Amino acid sequence: MMSHQPRARTSAASVRVPSSESGFRPSRRTLGALAAVPGLLSLAACGGSGGGSSSGDPDSIRVVDYYNTPADDKVIQETLDAVGSEVGVSIAREKVPGEQLIAKVLQMSSSKTLPDLLMLDNPDLQEIASSGALVPLEDFGIDTSGFAKEILEAGTFEGKVYGLAPTVNTIALFYNTTMLKEAGVEPPTTWDELKASAKALTHDDVYGLAFSAIATYEGTWQFLPFMWSNGGDETDIGTPEVAEAAQLWSDLVADGSASQGVVNWGQGDAIDQFKAGKAAMVVNGPWNIVGLQTDAPDLEWDVVIIPVPAAGDASVAPLGGEVWTIPQTGDDAKQKKAAEVLQKFVSPENQMAMGTARNTIPADMEAAKTFAQDHPELATFVEQVSTARSRTGKLGTEWPATAKAIYTAYQQVLVDGTDPQTAFADAADSLG
Numbered sequence: 001m002m003s004h005q006p007r008a009r010t011s012a013a014s015v016r017v018p019s020s021e022s023g024f025r026p027s028r029r030t031l032g033a034l035a036a037v038p039g040l041l042s043l044a045a046c047g048g049s050g051g052g053s054s055s056g057d058p059d060s061i062r063v064v065d066y067y068n069t070p071a072d073d074k075v076i077q078e079t080l081d082a083v084g085s086e087v088g089v090s091i092a093r094e095k096v097p098g099e100q101l102i103a104k105v106l107q108m109s110s111s112k113t114l115p116d117l118l119m120l121d122n123p124d125l126q127e128i129a130s131s132g133a134l135v136p137l138e139d140f141g142i143d144t145s146g147f148a149k150e151i152l153e154a155g156t157f158e159g160k161v162y163g164l165a166p167t168v169n170t171i172a173l174f175y176n177t178t179m180l181k182e183a184g185v186e187p188p189t190t191w192d193e194l195k196a197s198a199k200a201l202t203h204d205d206v207y208g209l210a211f212s213a214i215a216t217y218e219g220t221w222q223f224l225p226f227m228w229s230n231g232g233d234e235t236d237i238g239t240p241e242v243a244e245a246a247q248l249w250s251d252l253v254a255d256g257s258a259s260q261g262v263v264n265w266g267q268g269d270a271i272d273q274f275k276a277g278k279a280a281m282v283v284n285g286p287w288n289i290v291g292l293q294t295d296a297p298d299l300e301w302d303v304v305i306i307p308v309p310a311a312g313d314a315s316v317a318p319l320g321g322e323v324w325t326i327p328q329t330g331d332d333a334k335q336k337k338a339a340e341v342l343q344k345f346v347s348p349e350n351q352m353a354m355g356t357a358r359n360t361i362p363a364d365m366e367a368a369k370t371f372a373q374d375h376p377e378l379a380t381f382v383e384q385v386s387t388a389r390s391r392t393g394k395l396g397t398e399w400p401a402t403a404k405a406i407y408t409a410y411q412q413v414l415v416d417g418t419d420p421q422t423a424f425a426d427a428a429d430s431l432g
Contacts, residue, residue, distance in 0.1 A: 060090045061338055064108075065119035065322070066098040071290065075357035083344035089337055102128075109133050114327035116338040120163060122154040122323050123217075126396045129157035135326045136160040140339035146348065146364040154390040155323040163323025166346045167360035170317040170388045171222065171285045172380050173307065174271075174292075177300045179206070179280040187304045188281075191248055194307040198257035201280035209252060210270040210279035213262040215411045220403040221318050221391075222267070222283055223249070223410055225306040228316035228389065234402050235394055237409070238428030243420035244309075246413045253414055263414050275299065285320065286359040286381050303380040319388040321360065361385045405431055 061084060067076045077093065084091040094115070096104045102124060108114045109131070120128060128134055137144065137160075144152060144161055155163030175187055183201050188194040198208030212222045223245065232242035252258040262270070267284055274282040275296040283306065292301070305315045324345065326338050344350070351362035355371055361382050362368045372382040392399045409427035412418040 057090075058333060058337075059088065060092050061087075061117060061334070061341055062115040063091055063093045063117045063119075064096060064101075064104070064115040065093070066096055066101050067119075068095050068097070071357050071359075075354050079345060079350050079354060080341070083341050083350070086344055087337060087340045089341065091341075105133070109327075114329050116327070116329065116331075116334050117342060118325045118327050119322050120325060122163070122165060122319070122321055123391050123399060125155055125163050125323050125325065126157050126392045126399070128325075129162045130397055133328055134162045135328050135335060136162055137164065137326065137339070137342075140326065140336060142339055142343050146366065148363070148365050148386070150319060150389055150393070151363045153393040154319055154321070155325075156393075157396070163325040164342065164346050165321040165323045165363050166351045167355045167358060168319055168321035168363050168385055168388070169285050169287060169360050170320055170381060170384045171225065171283055172303050172305055172317070172384050173281055174274060174284055174301055174303050175281045176274070176277070176279075177302050183280075187302070188307045189304070190307050190311055190313075191309050195248075195251060195255075195257065198252060198281065199255060202257050205278060207259050207273070207279050208257040209281045209283075210258065210265070210273040211249075211262055211283040212265050212267045212270050213249060213410060213414055214264060214266050215407050216266070217400075217403050217407070218266055219410070220406045221320070223406060224389075224391070225283075225315065225317040227406075228318075229306065229308045229313055233394075234391075234399070234406075236428060237402065237406060237431075238425045240421065243424050246410045246420035246424065249410060250413050250420065260414075263411060274301075286361070286378055289359045289377065303377070305380060305384050314387050315384065317384050317388045319385065319390050321363075401431060 063080060065076065067073050073095070077091075080091045080093065098121070101120070105114075105118065105128065114133065118134075125134075142164070144164065147164065151165060151168055152161055154165060154168075155161050173187070179201055180187065180197075185197045185200050186193075188197045194209070201208035213219050226245035226248055227242050230241045230245050232239060232245055249258075249262075253260055253262065259273075265273075267288070270279070270282050271284045271288045271292065273279040274284070275292060277299070292299070306317055308315050324342055326335055326342065329335060346363070348362065348364045348367040351364055351367050352371055354360065355362045356375065359378065361378065362371050365386075368382050368385070372379040391403070395402055405427040409420075409423040412423040413420050
């Protein structure tokens with residue numbers, strides 16, 4: 001899940017630190033991150049030797065994840081405990097703050113104390129797998145049938161699946177049904193309709209549209225549906241198709257349909273504008289539905305997929321969610337037990353339960369169809385997920401650099417008034 005906490009505007013990426021194993025070669029991005037954290041650079045240089053685990057008890061599976069919100073924490077714990085009982089093991093779970101997880105993985109790898117099961121945000125998997133810290137799931141016969149190709153890609157490195165996501169998420173367009181009805185506006189489906197609707201809905205202190213264009217990976221995440229749906233591609237961000245997506249954002253801000261504050265807003269800030277009635281529409285994700293219902297119980301809203309450049313185009317959004325992996329601990333017996341736990345953990349039944357509790361979408365496609373019928377408020381997200389793409393599917397470990405180049409370019413467009421084609425051509429050149 002993408003973070004939705006408000007963040008201060010920054011010109012530098014929020015850098016995560018990958019794991020270290022024997023043979024791991026830190027990238028320039030990683031070395032910079034390690035140098036900023038006392039003691040970690042020497043650990044990366046030393047590396048591990050085949051991993052290792054300090055979990056001790058052969059009947060206890062040690063799990064590391066970052067789920068700490070009440071809904072996430074409760075259902076994850078209950079599900080792990082239930083499948084642990086089925087397998088005949090107890091679960092020893094450690095929760096690490098999200099921003100500290102990758103540094104923690106590095107430390108555990110170097111000290112040979114990797115857990116038996118490790119959860120990772122899906123964009124981080126490629127770099128961790130490339131370090132040798134993870135085991136391909138096929139080594140333990142884990143069944144991945146039923147998972148959509150795009151969802152499996154989020155957990156794949158060099159053709160092998162290293163992680164499975166029990167549930168996933170993406171973003172779509174929330175709208176205030178009362179505001180649209182009063183303005184005589186239909187939910188937009190194309191870019192032209194989006195611009196016209198946003199303009200018609202803008203008045204007094206209400207903007208037609210809110211979104212996050214912050215200078216972090218979170219902003220890039222919100223830009224991708226517009227870039228991808230227009231035929232833009234992360235392998236070459238200097239194309240007219242990418243620039244046109246930035247031009248759309250620029251047009252919305254320039255004519256006052258969207259606040260200039262979007263350059264400072266995270267997704268949490270954007271949904272807050274919607275909750276407060278200061279935005280008629282907002283690009284956001286299902287993880288904010290509970291907060292929306294709690295904080296604005298009288299607000300009437302609905303959701304549609306992200307508008308596309310022209311009628312008939314496919315709306316392609318990024319795939320979010322965490323993948324569960326089996327680290328390379330060197331303890332075959334424990335790894336086999338962990339594989340049994342993981343297989344049961346990602347069963348369609350558990351996916352449905354976790355999706356219900358967390359407002360996320362089951363990764364099994366048949367389960368997702370049933371889920372959409374049972375949860376109509378999430379049906380649009382099920383539809384959006386069906387065409388969603390992994391951010392690392394094409395670029396692998398090179399994705400973070402491109403994500404930074406994208407948000408740097410659209411910030412130049414929105415803040416400095418740089419022509420989109422120029423900004424993104426420069427960004428493409430910066431990537432070599």
